[in-house]
Amino acid sequence: MIEDKNQQRTQLSDLGEFGLIDHLTKNFKINHSSTIKGIGDDAAVLNFKKQVVVTTDLLVEGVHFDLSYMPLKHLGYKSVIVNLSDVYAMNATATQVTISIAVSNRFPLEAIEAIYAGIETAAKIYNIDVIGGDTTSSNKGLLISVTAIGEVDENGVVYRNGAKPNDLLVVSGDIGAAYMGLQVLEREKEVYKVNPNNQPDLEPYTYIIERQLKPEARKDIVKLLSDLDVKPTSMIDISDGLSSEIMHLCTQSKVGCDLYENKLPLDPQVISTCEEFNIDSTTVALNGGEDYELLFTISQDDYPKIKANPNLSVIGFIKEEKEGMHLITRADTKIPIKAQGWKNFND
Amino acid sequence: MIEDKNQQRTQLSDLGEFGLIDHLTKNFKINHSSTIKGIGDDAAVLNFKKQVVVTTDLLVEGVHFDLSYMPLKHLGYKSVIVNLSDVYAMNATATQVTISIAVSNRFPLEAIEAIYAGIETAAKIYNIDVIGGDTTSSNKGLLISVTAIGEVDENGVVYRNGAKPNDLLVVSGDIGAAYMGLQVLEREKEVYKVNPNNQPDLEPYTYIIERQLKPEARKDIVKLLSDLDVKPTSMIDISDGLSSEIMHLCTQSKVGCDLYENKLPLDPQVISTCEEFNIDSTTVALNGGEDYELLFTISQDDYPKIKANPNLSVIGFIKEEKEGMHLITRADTKIPIKAQGWKNFND
Numbered sequence: 001m002i003e004d005k006n007q008q009r010t011q012l013s014d015l016g017e018f019g020l021i022d023h024l025t026k027n028f029k030i031n032h033s034s035t036i037k038g039i040g041d042d043a044a045v046l047n048f049k050k051q052v053v054v055t056t057d058l059l060v061e062g063v064h065f066d067l068s069y070m071p072l073k074h075l076g077y078k079s080v081i082v083n084l085s086d087v088y089a090m091n092a093t094a095t096q097v098t099i100s101i102a103v104s105n106r107f108p109l110e111a112i113e114a115i116y117a118g119i120e121t122a123a124k125i126y127n128i129d130v131i132g133g134d135t136t137s138s139n140k141g142l143l144i145s146v147t148a149i150g151e152v153d154e155n156g157v158v159y160r161n162g163a164k165p166n167d168l169l170v171v172s173g174d175i176g177a178a179y180m181g182l183q184v185l186e187r188e189k190e191v192y193k194v195n196p197n198n199q200p201d202l203e204p205y206t207y208i209i210e211r212q213l214k215p216e217a218r219k220d221i222v223k224l225l226s227d228l229d230v231k232p233t234s235m236i237d238i239s240d241g242l243s244s245e246i247m248h249l250c251t252q253s254k255v256g257c258d259l260y261e262n263k264l265p266l267d268p269q270v271i272s273t274c275e276e277f278n279i280d281s282t283t284v285a286l287n288g289g290e291d292y293e294l295l296f297t298i299s300q301d302d303y304p305k306i307k308a309n310p311n312l313s314v315i316g317f318i319k320e321e322k323e324g325m326h327l328i329t330r331a332d333t334k335i336p337i338k339a340q341g342w343k344n345f346n347d
Numbered sequence: 348m349i350e351d352k353n354q355q356r357t358q359l360s361d362l363g364e365f366g367l368i369d370h371l372t373k374n375f376k377i378n379h380s381s382t383i384k385g386i387g388d389d390a391a392v393l394n395f396k397k398q399v400v401v402t403t404d405l406l407v408e409g410v411h412f413d414l415s416y417m418p419l420k421h422l423g424y425k426s427v428i429v430n431l432s433d434v435y436a437m438n439a440t441a442t443q444v445t446i447s448i449a450v451s452n453r454f455p456l457e458a459i460e461a462i463y464a465g466i467e468t469a470a471k472i473y474n475i476d477v478i479g480g481d482t483t484s485s486n487k488g489l490l491i492s493v494t495a496i497g498e499v500d501e502n503g504v505v506y507r508n509g510a511k512p513n514d515l516l517v518v519s520g521d522i523g524a525a526y527m528g529l530q531v532l533e534r535e536k537e538v539y540k541v542n543p544n545n546q547p548d549l550e551p552y553t554y555i556i557e558r559q560l561k562p563e564a565r566k567d568i569v570k571l572l573s574d575l576d577v578k579p580t581s582m583i584d585i586s587d588g589l590s591s592e593i594m595h596l597c598t599q600s601k602v603g604c605d606l607y608e609n610k611l612p613l614d615p616q617v618i619s620t621c622e623e624f625n626i627d628s629t630t631v632a633l634n635g636g637e638d639y640e641l642l643f644t645i646s647q648d649d650y651p652k653i654k655a656n657p658n659l660s661v662i663g664f665i666k667e668e669k670e671g672m673h674l675i676t677r678a679d680t681k682i683p684i685k686a687q688g689w690k691n692f693n694d
Contacts, residue, residue, distance in 0.1 A: 036398060040599070041507050042436035042584055043402035043497070048395060051383060055390035056445045056479060056494055062486040063449075089389035098403045100492050102410075132403060134492075139409040143485070145447055145492035147403055150390070160388050237389055252387070 010109035012137070020109070020135055024116045028123065028130045032095045034151065035129045044131035046096065050151040055086035061141040068192075069185045072111055074213045075144070076118025082239065083148035084126055085217040085292040089237035090159075092152035094126060094219070099133035100145040107142065115144070126219060156231070158296070163234040163253035167297040169316035170232075170306065172221045174265040175242055176281065179288025180273045181205065181212030207269045215292045221311065222294075228305045232296035241289040243337045246316075247325060249295065256323040259316035259337065262330050286327070286337075357456035367456070367482055371463045375470065375477045379442045381498065382476045391478035393443065397498040402433035408488040415539075416532045419458055421560045422491070423465025429586065430495035431473055432564040432639040436584035437506075439499035441566070443478045444470070447492040449485035462491070473566060503578070505643070510581040510600035514644040516663035517579075517653065519568045521612040522589055523628065526635025527620045528552065528559030554616045562639045568658065569641075575652045579643035588636040590684045593663075594672060596642065603670040606663035606684065609677050633674070633684075 012020060025039050037045040046052075059065060059079050067075075080097055087094040099119055103112060112135070123130050128148075163169075184205045191198055202209060217237075225232065234253055236245045242264075250257050264285045274281040297318055298306065306312050316328075325337040372386050384392040393399075406412060406426050414422075427444055434441040446466055450459060459482070470477050475495075531552045538545055549556060564584075572579065581600055583592045589611075597604050611632045621628040644665055645653065653659050663675075672684040 036504075037506065042433040042582075043400040043439070043495075045437065045499075045504055046399040046401060047501070048399060052393040052395060052399065053390040054393060054443070054445060054479065054494070054496065056447050056481055056492070058447045058449050058481045058483050058490075058492060060449050060483055060485050063484050086389040090392065092390070096401070098401060098494060100403050100405045102405050102407050102490060132401065134403055134405045136405050136407055137410050138407050138488075138490070140487045141485075143405075143449060143490055145403070145405060145481075147401075147445060147494040148390075149401065152392075154394070157383075157392055159384065235389075 038131040053092045053150045056147040059144045072114035073118040076115035079144040080122035083146045085237040087150035092150035094150040096149040102138035102143040158235040161252040163297040167318040173293045176284040176288045177208045177211035178290035181208035235296035238291045241287040243286040256319040263315040265313040385478040400497045403494040419461035420465035423462035426491040427469035430493045432584040434497035439497035441497040443496040446480035449490040505582040508599040510644040514665040520640045523631040523635045524555045524558035525637035528555035582643035585638045588634040590633040603666040610662040612660040
């Protein structure tokens with residue numbers, strides 16, 4: 001929300017497509033032995049000893065992000081993270097990404113450089129090779145399409161469809177924070193429109209804003225589960241909201257579940273901000289989305305291995321399919337779980 | 348350019364993201380043993396015995412296509428083809444694609460179905476598994492991002508950087524037709540704006556228009572070269588124009604070349620349409636782009652194997668790097684080759 005009037009602006013047309021790609025990718029290094037050839041040919045060449053997982057996600061300006069509060073570097077970072085999260089949700093190791101960007105002429109080179117700086121940071125932190133992509137113009141706005149690739153032992157893959165009755169339903173980290181961060185950012189945007197000189201005090205919201213602008217993918221949970229010798233029976237990442245993801249797991253596994261309201265892991269900032277905004281924190285936890293935590297099921301036999309871990313919360317039990325999917329409230333009433341999640345196509 | 352006033356329109360918001368993806372992909376079948384899990388989890392799971400090639404391309408409305416003359420089914424088809432072409436340019440077999448589409452609410456379900464019908468047709472003809480993707484809304488326009496995956500024996504990969512002095516420069520099919528097809532379509536669009544009742548006679552342009560609207564990727568050439576026991580020393584596909592691709596091959600291989608104007612393979616429709624538009628056909632062949640033919644180099648020892656083949660034209664010789672890259676004209680003058688190709692970022 002702070003505008004730098006002296007930004008350097010280099011026209012993209014000065015470089016051309018190939019000059020631009022060379023310029024943006026010159027710092028990328030190859031770290032994986034599975035990457036035989038990265039950027040610079042018609043296609044990248046990879047060599048895997050294991051099974052390969054592939055996932056892709058589009059981020060569209062005005063739909064998935066708002067540049068009035070999303071710094072471009074964070075956007076680049078987040079565009080990688082949301083894809084890595086899907087790779088980890090297969091219990092796989094993320095190894096490569098391709099990055100395609102469509103961008104209008106209103107963006108100077110420095111803007112694309114900032115996006116790539118975020119991509120580079122994510123690639124370093126998560127040990128990913130950037131192996132290709134496409135950069136083109138658009139008539140309007142900015143769009144980032146990322147494809148992530150990972151590898152996993154044949155017996156290691158965890159699908160969405162393996163949950164069994166009596167399994168425990170487990171979630172990593174805490175949920176609802178990214179959604180509440182977005183509410184704060186949207187409010188500050190409205191304040192800024194009225195009074196651009198207002199200096200907002202965002203100190204009470206640092207955690208939830210960071211969860212929205214700079215989410216992390218739970219690579220550490222995949223390692224932790226491996227170290228604990230726990231193989232989930234099913235797993236999914238939380239991008240669209242907990243209730244939507246629970247419904248995916250249960251539907252694909254042909255099971256039902258009981259989810260306990262009092263077990264939902266909420267950060268204190270989520271609770272206090274929900275009070276401030278007069279929103280029910282359970283509704284936020286169920287439908288917020290963009291948490292990029294992992295939701296998975298484990299056999300009860302594995303419970304002793306995970307129960308002491310502060311990164312993991314048991315939030316429910318898998319039931320027979322005919323028993324349906326329910327939230328058990330603090331008042332001990334049963335409410336059917338409904339997905340709200342994704343509504344991009346609504347007007 | 349013919350509008351059907353009775354088009355059926357189903358709002359995308361009636362389906363939601365998951366309903367939409369299920370609806371669009373229900374007919375896709377898995378044909379490759381390397382596809383362990385396709386659509387329906389956080390990521391697809393693949394298992395390759397060979398090396399893997401990965402490539403990605405974005406097609407943006409108003410930049411790469413114009414819906415006033417590009418039928419949506421053809422667009423879906425072409426979006427797959429342009430990516431398969433890159434896979435074949437590695438001398439690989441294309442096996443899987445992911446498809447991501449961003450689309451504004453002005454498009455009804457039937458429009459997306461038409462795009463997917465084209466994708467399905469391409470997948471059938473080229474024997475490709477559609478293994479995943481993302482469908483989201485956009486504020487404006489239509490954008491398709493495709494990632495294609497292929498497999499190839501470790502010794503079979505052909506890069507851009509293996510051309511050697513005295514190698515022959517070879518191109519498949521003919522070139523310049525897609526560009527001239529675009530010129531005809533652009534002209535008819537202007538005529539239509541002035542007089543919507545005009546019925547254009549496009550009969551003299553059927554080949555060049557089809558090359559623009561429904562290009563094919565040269566899977567057959569990869570098989571042909573294998574059958575002939577010819578392994579190119581370098582290869583690239585012609586997406587940006589012959590001169591641009593020659594410069595990529597020569598620069599990456601650290602060689603020069605002589606290209607012969609009188610050897611450029613031109614279809615008679617390209618020559619006649621160039622005359623009609625008063626454009627030099629050599630300029631079109633060099634800079635037109637979107638031909639999706641393969642440009643490659645072979646050892647002179649392999650010349651007897653290819654010389655009788657009507658699909659292949661020897662168009663030049665590789666020289667030492669210090670001799671530079673030149674076009675040898677019909678008048679036997681030497682002109683340095685310059686890339687014009689891609690100018691999307693120019694205003």
